[in-house]
Amino acid sequence: MKEAVAGELAEAYDSRLVDQVRVDDYRYVSGRLVIHLAREFGFCYGVDRAVDYAYQARRRFPGRNVFLTGEIIHNPHVNDRLRAEGIRFLSDPGERADTLGADDVVILPAFGVTVGDMAQLSSQGCTLVDTTCGSVLNVWKNVIRYAREGFTSVIHGKVKHEETRATASQALKHPNGRYLVVLDRAEASIVCDYIRHGGDRDAFMARFAGAASPGFDPERDLVRVGCANQTTMLMTESLEIGEMVGAAIRDRYGAEGLEEHFRAFDTICSATQERQDAVIALLDDHLLDLMVVVGGYNSSNTCNLARICAERLPTFHIAEPGCLVSPGEIRHRPVGAPSTTVGIETTTRNWLPGTGPLRVGLTAGASTPNNIVGEVIRRIGMFANGAAASSEIG
Numbered sequence: 001m002k003e004a005v006a007g008e009l010a011e012a013y014d015s016r017l018v019d020q021v022r023v024d025d026y027r028y029v030s031g032r033l034v035i036h037l038a039r040e041f042g043f044c045y046g047v048d049r050a051v052d053y054a055y056q057a058r059r060r061f062p063g064r065n066v067f068l069t070g071e072i073i074h075n076p077h078v079n080d081r082l083r084a085e086g087i088r089f090l091s092d093p094g095e096r097a098d099t100l101g102a103d104d105v106v107i108l109p110a111f112g113v114t115v116g117d118m119a120q121l122s123s124q125g126c127t128l129v130d131t132t133c134g135s136v137l138n139v140w141k142n143v144i145r146y147a148r149e150g151f152t153s154v155i156h157g158k159v160k161h162e163e164t165r166a167t168a169s170q171a172l173k174h175p176n177g178r179y180l181v182v183l184d185r186a187e188a189s190i191v192c193d194y195i196r197h198g199g200d201r202d203a204f205m206a207r208f209a210g211a212a213s214p215g216f217d218p219e220r221d222l223v224r225v226g227c228a229n230q231t232t233m234l235m236t237e238s239l240e241i242g243e244m245v246g247a248a249i250r251d252r253y254g255a256e257g258l259e260e261h262f263r264a265f266d267t268i269c270s271a272t273q274e275r276q277d278a279v280i281a282l283l284d285d286h287l288l289d290l291m292v293v294v295g296g297y298n299s300s301n302t303c304n305l306a307r308i309c310a311e312r313l314p315t316f317h318i319a320e321p322g323c324l325v326s327p328g329e330i331r332h333r334p335v336g337a338p339s340t341t342v343g344i345e346t347t348t349r350n351w352l353p354g355t356g357p358l359r360v361g362l363t364a365g366a367s368t369p370n371n372i373v374g375e376v377i378r379r380i381g382m383f384a385n386g387a388a389a390s391s392e393i394g
């Protein structure tokens, strides 16, 4: 059905303005404003495919109920459009997965589902449309291999993120499989201390409650470790955590013990890496007054793009064009706030310098379609040059 939905997808998510900005060397000029757009931004190959498959599924099974297990990607605009297409979300109030059967179609999102959820839906006879991204499958392959070879997977990720929960569940496919999820360098340091010196097992388990496989025992399960990561984490942090764990293993078992006790495999996806590299290049190449980063507040890769920018200049992470309320008001997610969609938005006044040349950097996370990016460009253009907001998206 790919060709049948191509026109619909283009109409829903493409932007002529963004196409033009690309042609114009990723620059948009309007009056006193120049916007520099990152050279890699927005929909990644995995998200593109997942959204495409969702539209195809709706067409392919016209008389049947079509469900998503939850958000297909972390973008409210895209999820709402799918709801408008008649696709139901099992995460919505009143929906239940346990009553589904052979007549129902269930779309699995780009970041995958847990082994348990997959088995449950299969046993109920549902038709499954699996959009799990190949880069996520690559992580799973490594985690399964670690488990098979007797290594605990230390996963750099967010323990509540769907992808990390799905990845962790893969470790349990093998009877002796184990996992431990670490969020950041600070948590990795605790793990490294335990590897080097041992420690208080109960305190360790209290610290990592909910982030370790059932029955996890740091004495037994930190002896042979393999590193993996959620595909959308900050690449530099993932690499550093891998090096930290490797160094701890070397300290404990000597360089000659590294092979037997440590495995590492960079599982950041290429789309995430390209977007992070592109925003760093943008910051290096242009003198900017501020950065605008567009993407869902629970989108891991968007939050990490915002983190990179916020180290260099004022950065506003916005979920959608409506967050640009006026030249004097912007709603945004404070950089570094917890990854949730609820109650974290803040408002900043006088975010846009009122006079003189204005140079704005712009990028968008992997779940943000071009029509949203285009509308953000249009709105910043209006505000910079003194017009009020209107709400056209296209």
Ligand code: SF4
Pocket (backbone or CB within 6 Å): 044, 045, 046, 047, 110, 111, 133, 134, 135, 136, 231, 232, 269, 270, 271, 272, 301, 366
């Ligand atoms: S961010 Fe990477 S792993 Fe996730 S869907 Fe996109 S390409 Fe796939």
